[in-house]
Amino acid sequence: MLRAKTGDADAFGTLYDRYLDLVYRYVYFRVGSHPLAEDLTSETFLRALRRIADFTWQGRDFGAWLVTIARNLVTDHYKSGRYRLEVTTAEVLDVPLDGPDNPENAVVTAMINDRMLRAVRDLNPEQQECVVLRFLHGMSLAETALIMGKRNGAIKALQFRATRALARALRTELG
DSSP states (O other): OHHHHTTOHHHHHHHHHHHHHHHHHHHHHHHOOHHHHHHHHHHHHHHHHHHGGGOOOTTOOHHHHHHHHHHHHHHHHHHTSSOOOOOOOTTTSOOOTTSSSOHHHHHHHHHHHHHHHHHHHTSOHHHHHHHIIIIISOOOHHHHHHHHTOOHHHHHHHHHHHHHHHHHHHHHHHO
16 A cells, blocks of 8 residues: 555556455446446546545545545536436346255345345435445445445444335335
8 A cells, every 4th residue: 555655556556456346346336337337447546546645544444445436436427417326236246046055045045135136226325325335345334434424323323224124125025
């Protein structure tokens, strides 16, 4: 990280390799288009490269900083008024259907994941983002709060409401 801050291209390349998948999955989940996700992911790293000298550690993960940049780019994209937010989840979770378990378990797992993803899509956008950051990307409470521009307590409450809404939706669907 320190080497990247001083302009070491190889060090920034290492950071790029480490965080590319995280940023791309976050953006793709928000925009639902591979070409657009690729463009916004590239722009995220370009902005990060331009601003890396300004990055201060402060206990904050570099990945959270990148996702914050990506979040702002996605927000700017939708604020342009030409696009409507759609959350596409087709390729977010890869469930192997020919894994080591028997085929019946793989089918049941795929069905459960599909139901869960449909339930996440029905959440409000703020709850969706919280669930995606916390559970799909494995971000900490503090990282999620930084990315979403909220306090830890607000994220806890948002996460609680989102998980309750998911539980109700799944109970109704499976009911």
